[in-house]
Amino acid sequence: MESDAASATAPSASQSTRPRLWSLPGWRVGFPASLVSRLGDFVFDITVVLWISTEIAPGRSWTPAAVSGVLIAAAAPVLFVGPLAGAYTDRYDRRRVLLVSNTVQAAAVGSLLLVPPLSSTLGLIGQLSWIYCAVMVTNAAGQFFMTARSVMIAATIPEQLRNQAFAEQGAANRTLAIIGPPLAAPLMFTAGVDWALGINALSFLVATWLLARVRWESEPNPATAELGLAESMRQGARVVLRTPVLLAIGMAIVIAMIGAAALNVLEVFFVTNALHQRASMLGILSMCDAVGMVLGSLAAPRLALRWPAGQLIAIGLLVSGVTLIAYSRCTTLPPALVFYALIGVPVGMINVLISPLWMKSVAPELLGRSLAWLNAVSTAANLVSMAAAGWLVSTVLRGLDVHFAGARFRPVDSVFTAAGVMFIVGGLVVFPILRREEAPG
Template sequence: MFDVLRLRDFRLVAAADLLSSAGDWLLLVAAPYFVLRLTGSTLATGLTLAAQTLPALLLGPIAGVFADRWDRRRTMLTTDLLRAGAVGVMLLVDRPGQVWLIYVALTGEAGFGQFFGPARRALVPALVGRGPDLSAANSVTALVGGIVRLVGGPAGGALYALAGFRTVVALDAASYVASAVLITAIRHRTAPASSPRQEVAAVRRFTDDLRAGATHLRTTAGLPAVFAAASIFLLGNAALTALLVPYTGSVLHAGAGTLGWLFAALGVGYLAGAPLSRAAAAHLSDRTVMISSLAVLSAVFAVTFNTHDSAWALALFVLIGPPAVCFLVTVDTYLTRRTPDALLGRVSSAYGMLQASATLAGMLAGAALGQQAGIGVTADLAALCVAASAGAVLLVPRHGTARGPDAEKTSPLASPGRSGDR
């Protein structure tokens, strides 16, 4: 899996992703706590999460179109700097009447991130190819996510307690600046897109671009089924996420410290899942990996949220990571291999919009059902939802699925005539 890191440009992308993601997780813990301390309002605290979710719903399709039109390296660089500026606005907040600035800053950060994500995902296959190294690169990305989950949440809480909110904000902004510096060193340049005909109106061009992406998603064999499976999985996963705090307090009879350890255990599982996803991709079909991962994950979810012992819960949270990573990495690889480079930004942003909408719906449903039916019943229903997503993968064709024009391109590592540093 780590051989793909021999490619200089991909190394830079992975390091930039690690830095900016680490900053995000520091603030993910600190911002809600800071708002709660200022206002004492649960609603005001919850709005910090909504501020980070809405941009994906509103800007997703638009961001995907421009991620395909613009130079992807330059897009990542610009949005990193803009996110650093947006985060810096929170340094001005010191009293309850200024909390709206936090919402504006978080919305701006998430909004600019809608352009960064599709550009990064679309850039990766240009750096590593669409062969075996693509699944390796996605596994490395999952490993980065595991590291961030392992240390980011606890570190954010500790820094907030020891050094205050402004220190966390400054570190988050600095992480974006550091990420931008790394991106400037990337040597790969995206080939300029062909100029659209001048007589075609800009709105018409934009509409045509959106339609082209939607047509690809609708007509490419396997993609509708994978999108359906991912949406069902994310719905159930988000419902369980909404239960984490009440599960920790009411079922485990523990406090915030135990919740932090549960997040750390999840991070350990994500770290273990990264190499496992690479091995699974090398020996099993994408369809088999997705079905088996979701089946295992639904069983682990069902057992975990019916466990009343903190020690067992920690062990089970570790077991959540590997199948979750295997599924998510396989979905990313599947979508990329079946999408031409010119449409990758749009497909990535559509997937991001799907993630945001399913997560928001799942969290609202989980919170409401948990209140009315109880934690155990809601968790069982969410686990069944994840199992149903495995059934949706059965609709993915076994063979003969189109892989896009570059699917058989040799990886830069496997080709003696290409250099990863060029």
């Protein structure tokens, strides 16, 4: 907890944070590099889905399964390569890992430029296989890149500036999430898939060029470098399981991923069945969510000047749960838009505060490994939750229509309500853990 004197000077500290942050060479280069790469990712994700569904396999009965294959190819490396990438990153020069992994991503995406001219030779299966392999290689290299970039942030940005750094990065990413997808479809249908793929490959090369200009202490700890790969991975898992703060953060992320997965899978059905709107209104809801997350991201550093980050994360879970339950009870669009934006505010705040708190709670030589395990567990929770949400609505809850305490419960809104209750329970569980661990002395 901060002293009264520190609290009294908090506004001026906040005002000076931005110029101090932008005076750091690592941030001045790393921030635009991340933006360029992220925008390329948004364009690429939409391009691949549209490419498969409209050009490679249009109108086939199995086209949805072919598109789902892209999602599986993207998620598999997080589960199976992520822990390996974390151990490798902690054992080798992190700057080199950062640059090589970004170059591999550029090469994997660039290789897809060969698919259209070779389409007649490759055939349908060959084209899909090439795309899936490229997506897997890109995301596998991305695991190395993300862990190395986290180490770079910890090494180049002082602890007191990290909340502001992640706030600006989070707000920018959410803005790109609004801008990127609408750009992807017109770009592909007017300029062609080659241009869309080329832009994404170029974005990786530009990011690599920018990051190569930053020099930082990237050599690994000598003791860590001498460890075997298997032991290095085990150390990463042990530090997560034996550190209460990390366990609490992991629980918070898993709960958030479960709620997000339920919304992503079932949202379109909630819009059409509960809100009685066209499916196209889902885009307006997504925009409201993005606005809320931007506001939450930007508010997080100021809130963290006054309250401990761990307690804010727990409170964010509680608020998210209450607003998600309120959203699940909506039957008309206007209140749904308001509550959907309100859900985004605490989620945006949580996203900003988690990484700096994690970096503060783990030794630098264990950062890559511990983060990799966290990403793997959260991705697994996301995949399981998406499958469970669809299965519950299609089987166990199918035909549910119950009135209780003046409210009507049907399959989709019941899943949303249950997700909201999970947020609240999670907040109540992690609050005392994080409060105790962050207590002074």
